[in-house]
Amino acid sequence: MSRSALKPPLVSILINNYNYENFLPTAIDSALNQTYSNVEVVVVDDGSTDRSRQLINQYGDRIISVFKKNGGQASALNAGFAASKGEIICLLDADDIFLPEKASQVVAIFQSDSDIDWVFTESAPVETSDILPNKLEDLFASIRSQSSVENLGKINFSKSILKGKLPDFTPSTSNLCFSHKLLGTLFPLPEIKGLSGVAISDLYIKILAVGLGTGYVSKENLGIYRFHNNYYKNLDLSKKRRMFGEINTTTGYWISKNFPEFRAISQKILGKGFATYLSSTYTTQQVADADCQAMLDDYLSSSSIFDRLKTTLIIFYYRIRLKFKNFV
Incomplete structure (x- = not known):
């Protein structure tokens, strides 16, 4: 019906x-x-x-x-x-x-x-x-x-x-x-x-x-x-990259945790997110719940040698790209 x-x-x-x-x-x-x-x-x-x-x-x-x-x-x-x-x-x-x-x-x-x-x-x-x-x-x-x-x-x-x-x-x-x-x-x-x-x-x-x-x-x-002048619009580049990095690293990590069948997409999102996170110079002690390094480490610990290498290459690729960009 x-x-x-x-x-x-x-x-x-x-x-x-x-x-x-x-x-x-x-x-x-x-x-x-x-x-x-x-x-x-x-x-x-x-x-x-x-x-x-x-x-x-x-x-x-x-x-x-x-x-x-x-x-x-x-x-x-x-x-x-x-x-x-x-x-x-x-x-x-x-x-x-x-x-x-x-x-x-x-x-x-x-x-x-x-x-x-x-x-x-x-x-x-x-x-x-x-x-x-x-x-x-x-x-x-x-x-x-x-x-x-x-x-x-x-x-x-x-x-x-x-x-x-x-x-x-x-x-x-x-x-x-x-x-x-x-x-x-x-x-x-x-x-x-x-x-x-x-x-x-x-x-x-x-x-x-x-x-x-x-x-x-x-x-x-x-x-x-x-x-309007919302939170994101008022951030400088480093904070925007920190925010983008957290969102994508966290999203990729939790997709892999909760829906392992989508590992290919989670790997791409996490890799790009962590590269962006690394490109930010902004630091704070108030976001322990979005510990990008801890999420990456846990993700890699459950990956095959091939997947670890692929994730590392994705991060490296986006890190290089971000060096030549003035935006996220």
Whole structure:
């Protein structure tokens, strides 16, 4: 039986927030104001120190609120997933926005094929100064008029992942939607915080989802990616490399630990990540949970002689490349 013959599935929109009081209400409102009616909005506050929690409380039982100590993005996503009941899970960063038709469009794609496990869409990049609460409808209309409706269609990339090929169609967090069943095989995520709080991030989820399931990619802009002075934008090159190095080393390491069948892709991600980590001169004693050297050592200890040599060569290759680059 196709999904279209079943009752409308519940969609959980999972918002993770940390100190985004200026943007959070707009994100929550966009999730609540979907044209698709069978939606629950789960908002996880990851130990914010601003007024985020007071703002969340104002929504009462219109949303599912989860308040927790600061533990990083993976920790927040784990808490949100545990609180969600939807058959379809859509991720939304607290500084981004969904168009009103986002859930409806995503549900239609899921219902078109019972084999679909994930749906990736796109978001229009917009400066914060151009996002005016009383003119959102005008902004939405402008985005719709310029959005591409070209669809790349159904994708099964699992064989390529097994061979170590990275997908080039995986967008940012707020464009990711998954079946609850698929995420149930990935969660709980390893709760590694690292320098930025996102050592385990959407990269881990995207790679594994694409490797484990079949999905659909759409080029239609169904959201807004907000340009603003966020954490990453304000980092110098050395800190950016440290952050990138932690994310990729940690992602590669934990993919190899939890899904050893994807060793080829985990080796490539870890090798590139560790090379970038080595290229950073930034040091801190506050990210012991993202100890890249310890992860590499453990990874190599469980590798064959051939795999150790290959990993070392990958690290060497990216180290050389990074010497001639002024960016990550």
